[in-house]
Amino acid sequence: MRTIFHVDMDAFFVSVEELFDPSLRGKPVVVGGRPDARGVVAAASYEARKYGIRSAMPLRTAWRLCPHAVFVEGHPERYREYSEKIHEILCEFSPKVEMASIDEAYLDMTGTERLFGPPMKAAHNLHEAIRQRTGLNCSIGVASSRLVAKVASDQAKPNGILWVLPGLEAQFLAPLEVGKIPGVGKVTEQRLHELGIRRVGDLARLDEGFLEERFGRWGLALAGKARGLDAGAWFDEEIGEEAPPKSVSHEHTFEQDLVDAQLLEATVARLASMVARRLREYGLYARTVHLKLRYRDFTTITRSHTMDRATQLDADLVEEARRLFRTHWKRGVPVRLLGVAASGLQIQEGQLSLLDQERRERWRRALEAADRVRDRFGESAIELGSAMEGLYRERAHENPARRPGRGAGKHG
DNA sequence: TCTGGGGTCCTAGGACCC
DNA sequence: TCTGGGGTCCTAGGACCC
Numbered sequence: 001m002r003t004i005f006h007v008d009m010d011a012f013f014v015s016v017e018e019l020f021d022p023s024l025r026g027k028p029v030v031v032g033g034r035p036d037a038r039g040v041v042a043a044a045s046y047e048a049r050k051y052g053i054r055s056a057m058p059l060r061t062a063w064r065l066c067p068h069a070v071f072v073e074g075h076p077e078r079y080r081e082y083s084e085k086i087h088e089i090l091c092e093f094s095p096k097v098e099m100a101s102i103d104e105a106y107l108d109m110t111g112t113e114r115l116f117g118p119p120m121k122a123a124h125n126l127h128e129a130i131r132q133r134t135g136l137n138c139s140i141g142v143a144s145s146r147l148v149a150k151v152a153s154d155q156a157k158p159n160g161i162l163w164v165l166p167g168l169e170a171q172f173l174a175p176l177e178v179g180k181i182p183g184v185g186k187v188t189e190q191r192l193h194e195l196g197i198r199r200v201g202d203l204a205r206l207d208e209g210f211l212e213e214r215f216g217r218w219g220l221a222l223a224g225k226a227r228g229l230d231a232g233a234w235f236d237e238e239i240g241e242e243a244p245p246k247s248v249s250h251e252h253t254f255e256q257d258l259v260d261a262q263l264l265e266a267t268v269a270r271l272a273s274m275v276a277r278r279l280r281e282y283g284l285y286a287r288t289v290h291l292k293l294r295y296r297d298f299t300t301i302t303r304s305h306t307m308d309r310a311t312q313l314d315a316d317l318v319e320e321a322r323r324l325f326r327t328h329w330k331r332g333v334p335v336r337l338l339g340v341a342a343s344g345l346q347i348q349e350g351q352l353s354l355l356d357q358e359r360r361e362r363w364r365r366a367l368e369a370a371d372r373v374r375d376r377f378g379e380s381a382i383e384l385g386s387a388m389e390g391l392y393r394e395r396a397h398e399n400p401a402r403r404p405g406r407g408a409g410k411h412g
Numbered sequence: 413t414c415t416g417g418g419g420t421c422c423t424a425g426g427a428c429c430c
Numbered sequence: 431t432c433t434g435g436g437g438t439c440c441t442a443g444g445a446c447c448c
Contacts, residue, residue: 100448
């Protein structure tokens with residue numbers, strides 16, 4: 001029998017903002033952007049929630065519900081910093097810690113009794129350690145599976161601890177609405193409602209075969225979840241360190257829909273460069289490039305292309321993304337959002353000839369140097385990066401014989 | 413009300429190979 | 431010559447999470 005903790009920070013983004021600006025305390029606060037911006041609520045304070053404001057709600061709606069709320073853009077760097085602090089603290093309590101997102105984590109506390117005492121005592125100590133060292137509140141769920149621990153932390157909010165005793169998992173879940181099960185969203189909830197299933201207990205009573213018939217493999221997982229088991233890919237057994245990313249993406253919604261081909265293409269190029277940069281930071285190479293296009297009426301298409309070999313170079317990703325855009329954008333139709341993603345990530349580049357390898361190595365170093373320039377002077381220096389690429393091409397063309405002899409790293 | 417950005421996982425059809 | 435099945439890759443779309 002395992003002992004799993006799920007630690008979930010309370011109103012994380014808002015709470016971090018309050019640390020830096022205590023005048024926000026006690027007020028309805030919305031993190032996400034200006035109230036008239038195109039965007040959604042990233043986090044709402046408990047006071048703001050009293051007005052019906054919720055995460056993922058359009059900012060304009062939130063503003064209508066509570067015009068005197070304080071709207072802030074937010075500070076992602078600060079959230080990352082605090083997330084790392086929390087991770088450090090968690091690692092003092094267990095060697096098996098897994099950050100599930102920026103503000104929540106699973107701990108395997110099995111066999112830590114001699115060190116930290118029984119589960120409730122350990123949970124209290126952990127809660128107190130986080131509060132003292134970060135000034136932030138969290139809620140903790142304790143149970144024999146990830147699933148039940150996660151639901152328990154949600155039930156414990158705000159600022160509480162809930163331990164579901166081994167053997168009582170199904171009893172704990174039974175009265176809850178099916179939407180409380182992680183992985184059951186609006187669509188599945190609606191489908192279950194149509195079958196007359198409203199509570200987890202209703203679900204648990206059903207025959208597995210019936211669920212599999214209607215929901216496929218997902219139905220089987222659902223049957224397990226209703227009984228408190230870690231079923232399905234969402235909850236793999238071991239709790240451990242994070243795996244490398246499977247995809248990297250950047251997207252942008254325009255303040256106003258755009259039809260200008262040049263502006264749109266420039267955006268595609270910028271997004272592709274940002275993706276390439278992240279790949280270099282991770283030390284990964286991508287084989288597949290995806291373009292995402294959202295039109296004014298919100299219809300959204302994605303188009304992708306898989307290359308012969310993996311790359312992490314701006315030029316390659318920009319070229320592929322731009323081609324996808326030119327091929328698939330319906331000219332003259334206003335665009336709301338553009339996105340570029342990379343997948344099929346691997347550690348090594350595909351096999352190359354020696355000459356290609358040298359050429360690519362020079363490019364890679366030049367681009368890394370450009371990344372450093374951007375770090376120092378900000379994203380506006382991005383033009384410098386592309387200008388350098390142009391310069392490189394010209395020179396290589398004018399005087400190809402000169403390139404290999406000179407120090408390869410100098411051209412950054 | 414008018415819908416972000418960054419991810420993961422699943423499904424399903426078609427191509428291609430054995 | 432016709433028929434088949436399984437496995438894997440690619441592509442597109444969608445549900446879901448924070």
